[in-house]
Amino acid sequence: MAFPTNVNDQITDSVSQVNTKVLGDAPAIAMGNLFQATSQALSNAAHNATESQQQSNVTMQASTTQGVSTLLSVDTASAGEATRNIFAAAPPAPPSEPSEATAMERARQAALAAQEAAIQAATEQVDQAVRAALAPQEAAIRAAMEQADAAIAASAGYASED
16 A cells, blocks of 8 residues: 555555556567568568469479470471581582491481581570579578568567677
8 A cells, every 4th residue: 555645545556556557567568469470471481482382383384395495396406407518518429328327327427416406505505594583582581581570570579690
């Protein structure tokens, strides 16, 4: 009970008890706010990661489709290149069995070389497409992780070390 004043003792006690209750509840409310902010930051990070995965799956599917299309067109390109190389070969020799075998061997080697070059070019294109498709996904994941770390650090009351 408070000291005697001009105000009723019951009112003075009531105000004192309310002030004491507010001071006693402050740490619990602060911790509740911290937990709420932390859980919101983590849920935002999870949402961003899910969105990034969904977008990267679409990009990877598109790059896979493009790569398969390129690989399926290799046969046509190598056949055309081999045909061009055969027609660009030396003037025809008089027909005889050894020269026909040599021309056939040159044509076969030219066709194989053209096919290998086309396959190499297609493989390089697919590798470039996959790298290009994965770069935004990796950047988005890094950004989401940095945002989550910053949000957790802010909700805990200290700045990040970056």
